[in-house]
Amino acid sequence: MSDQKIAILGSGANGASIGADLTAAGLDVTLIEQWPAHVEAMRASGLTIEMPDTTLHVEPRTMHLCEVATLRARFDVVLMLMKAYDSVWAAELIRPYLAEDGILAGVQNGMSTDAIASVVGPGRTMGTVIEISSTMSEPGVVRRHSGPARSWFAIGSIDPSAEPRREDVAKLLRHSGTVEIVDDIRATKWMKLISNATVLVPTAIVGLPMFDAITLPRLREVMVGAGREARDVGAAAGYPLLPIFGLSAEDVAQPDSVVDTLLDELYERFVLPGATTTVLQDWTKNRHSEVDDINGTVVSEGARLGVPTPVNSAVVEVAHRIERGEMDPGPANLDALLRLS
Amino acid sequence: MSPLGKKIAFVGTGAQGSGIGADLIRAGLDVTFIEQWPAHVEAMRARGIEVRLPLETVITPVPTALHLCEVAALREKFDIVFVLVKAYDTRWTVELIRPYLADDGVVVGLQNGMSIDDIAAVVGPERTIGAVIEMASNMYEPGVVTRQNAPENSWFALGGVHPEAQRRAPDVQEALQHAGTVEVTDDIRSSKWMKLVANAGELVPSAILDEALADAVRMPGVHEFMVECGKEAARAAVADGSRLVPIFGLTAEQVTGPEQYAADLLGEVLDKYSLPDTRTTVLQDWMKGRHSEYLEVNGLVVDVLARTGEVAPYNAHTVELARRIEAGELERGPQNLDLLLTLPVPAG
Numbered sequence: 303m304s305d306q307k308i309a310i311l312g313s314g315a316n317g318a319s320i321g322a323d324l325t326a327a328g329l330d331v332t333l334i335e336q337w338p339a340h341v342e343a344m345r346a347s348g349l350t351i352e353m354p355d356t357t358l359h360v361e362p363r364t365m366h367l368c369e370v371a372t373l374r375a376r377f378d379v380v381l382m383l384m385k386a387y388d389s390v391w392a393a394e395l396i397r398p399y400l401a402e403d404g405i406l407a408g409v410q411n412g413m414s415t416d417a418i419a420s421v422v423g424p425g426r427t428m429g430t431v432i433e434i435s436s437t438m439s440e441p442g443v444v445r446r447h448s449g450p451a452r453s454w455f456a457i458g459s460i461d462p463s464a465e466p467r468r469e470d471v472a473k474l475l476r477h478s479g480t481v482e483i484v485d486d487i488r489a490t491k492w493m494k495l496i497s498n499a500t501v502l503v504p505t506a507i508v509g510l511p512m513f514d515a516i517t518l519p520r521l522r523e524v525m526v527g528a529g530r531e532a533r534d535v536g537a538a539a540g541y542p543l544l545p546i547f548g549l550s551a552e553d554v555a556q557p558d559s560v561v562d563t564l565l566d567e568l569y570e571r572f573v574l575p576g577a578t579t580t581v582l583q584d585w586t587k588n589r590h591s592e593v594d595d596i597n598g599t600v601v602s603e604g605a606r607l608g609v610p611t612p613v614n615s616a617v618v619e620v621a622h623r624i625e626r627g628e629m630d631p632g633p634a635n636l637d638a639l640l641r642l643s
Numbered sequence: 644m645s646p647l648g649k650k651i652a653f654v655g656t657g658a659q660g661s662g663i664g665a666d667l668i669r670a671g672l673d674v675t676f677i678e679q680w681p682a683h684v685e686a687m688r689a690r691g692i693e694v695r696l697p698l699e700t701v702i703t704p705v706p707t708a709l710h711l712c713e714v715a716a717l718r719e720k721f722d723i724v725f726v727l728v729k730a731y732d733t734r735w736t737v738e739l740i741r742p743y744l745a746d747d748g749v750v751v752g753l754q755n756g757m758s759i760d761d762i763a764a765v766v767g768p769e770r771t772i773g774a775v776i777e778m779a780s781n782m783y784e785p786g787v788v789t790r791q792n793a794p795e796n797s798w799f800a801l802g803g804v805h806p807e808a809q810r811r812a813p814d815v816q817e818a819l820q821h822a823g824t825v826e827v828t829d830d831i832r833s834s835k836w837m838k839l840v841a842n843a844g845e846l847v848p849s850a851i852l853d854e855a856l857a858d859a860v861r862m863p864g865v866h867e868f869m870v871e872c873g874k875e876a877a878r879a880a881v882a883d884g885s886r887l888v889p890i891f892g893l894t895a896e897q898v899t900g901p902e903q904y905a906a907d908l909l910g911e912v913l914d915k916y917s918l919p920d921t922r923t924t925v926l927q928d929w930m931k932g933r934h935s936e937y938l939e940v941n942g943l944v945v946d947v948l949a950r951t952g953e954v955a956p957y958n959a960h961t962v963e964l965a966r967r968i969e970a971g972e973l974e975r976g977p978q979n980l981d982l983l984l985t986l987p988v989p990a991g
Contacts (some may be wrong), residue, residue, distance in 0.1 A: 338710060367679055367712075368680045371729070371732075371933040374969070374970065374971060387717075391739040392732075393735075398934075582670065584715075587716075588716050589715040590715045590716075590742075
């Protein structure tokens with residue numbers, strides 16, 4: 303077990319945070335990353351994780367994506383922390399370097415588990431929900447808003463043959479936070495999707511940190527509307543509401559109020575002042591966001607299952623306009639969002 | 644708008660990709676380079692791409708050289724995407740570029756191996772064009788390519804596996820003709836198999852010996868070994884449903900039986916498309932400590948023949964030696980000559 307070879311595939315803010323924890327724990331871990339300057343910075347001066355009450359500095363083993371073709375040994379566990387839309391190509395990239403009995407865990411947003419399984423097989427696939435808040439403003443330096451005490455993961459497999467391996471992944475992630483092993487990872491990831499559909503893109507559209515966005519009159523209406531549609535689509539898909547993210551069994555027994563409760567719990571427990579969403583961070587860097595993997599999935603699954611999703615459609619439409627450069631994120635977009643939905 | 648009116652991307656701008664891409668840029672086409680080696684991207688941005696041809700050196704400014712990690716910032720879609728990555732990198736590369744391929748765009752696999760099916764699995768057969776590439780080049784320094792065949796000595800074949808893709812082949816031909824002679828074939832699968840017949844003998848055996856191709860061929864017994872690899876590959880091509888077809892500018896009359904044709908194709912590569920110091924792509928990869936395409940070439944021959952219960956001892960032996968070299972169990976070098984030429988005695 304101690305000679306287990308581990309890779310972090312995608313060592314951005316979240317990936318680097320976990321990679322730093324595993325490095326500090328003395329495990330055999332390689333941080334694979336696509337941003338050249340970040341790899342160079344980590345090689346030159348190590349990786350710094352600034353947390354609210356402490357700073358972690360490690361000298362990790364890192365590898366640029368283009369160096370993957372020089373790998374000789376295979377990995378036993380690969381934790382993939384790429385954007386959801388990068389899941390398939392990243393899984394294809396790492397497939398030749400995953401041990402026959404290795405595990406590829408998609409530690410990311412979106413319903414990526416089945417896409418990963420289509421590449422490496424369900425027996426080598428682990429689905430994961432991740433609840434960490436972090437940003438990377440300069441190469442080699444991560445600001446992690448939620449340290450291990452405030453970070454949370456859920457892990458589950460979609461194939462019985464992978465069930466015994468859940469603990470292997472859990473053991474690793476416990477270095478970075480609390481880990482829950484779940485029986486229905488698809489439903490768990492859909493719970494996270496409800497939360498993401500509510501918060502990530504709507505707050506990014508108004509261009510504000512999550513904490514400030516919700517104070518805008520009527521934005522909460524859009525957020526809850528998007529979340530309720532996600533809840534309804536999940537119900538149509540057969541995903542039960544689960545008591546996670548601080549929700550109790552009573553909370554999830556009340557579908558009418560569950561999205562409001564989820565939103566309140568999220569803001570109370572996880573949302574920190576100043577923290578911007580991954581979507582707004584992507585837009586600030588002029589990159590594509592995960593909107594199609596979050597609200598877009600609610601829309602496409604809703605269409606498939608006959609559940610109307612006007613609010614999510616509006617969120618997707620405005621996000622696409624922003625990504626096409628037709629408008630910038632900002633509070634003024636709330637009108638467009640309300641008009642379209 | 645460029646002369647062709649198409650947005651073109653080169654994904655993988657190593658020795659072959661940047662050498663060909665430079666010709667298209669100089670022809671005034673709208674070309675974006677997408678590359679995974681950071682130092683190479685920086686060098687091309689700073690100084691353009693320097694292509695050292697046999698008779699001249701040409702430096703071409705590259706208007707847009709993107710690193711892989713910048714693909715997520717792309718806003719427009721491409722009409723033609725030329726893929727020039729190693730065969731084993733095909734699937735992930737095409738997955739990466741898929742969101743940026745126009746609905747009626749095409750991906751053109753300018754690669755060794757039968758990558759056509761990998762590409763089609765990702766973007767659909769109606770957007771897939773297979774290609775054969777015959778030119779020799781190398782790159783050991785970022786931004787600087789040695790291209791051993793000028794466009795007048797470079798040869799390509801193109802074709803779709805679906806009528807919709809085949810309809811677009813002439814556009815691709817028009818773009819690619821700036822880099823060499825381009826034929827459109829109605830049976831690209833067979834054409835790619837013929838290239839594999841040449842590759843099966845040429846690429847890996849010379850690399851196992853750590854020799855330039857021409858030097859390896861002169862070693863006693865090596866040419867015969869290479870021809871045997873090629874013959875097995877020709878049998879695999881037929882077993883896979885392909886035909887023996889002319890490539891490299893040969894005519895139909897020059898296509899003989901599988902035995903002679905394997906030797907002739909290898910002869911064409913040696914005579915027309917390589918120089919005395921040409922090292923194969925496999926040897927270049929090993930020199931850089933990287934994986935090679937031995938499974939996509941010799942491994943495929945073994946697998947395809949195994950499906951019909953046939954054996955491919957020369958290719959199987961080549962695969963095993965390549966595996967040992969990549970695993971660090973065997974050093975490449977001329978001392979492997981006897982080992983290469985001594986096939987294991989079949990069990991039983």
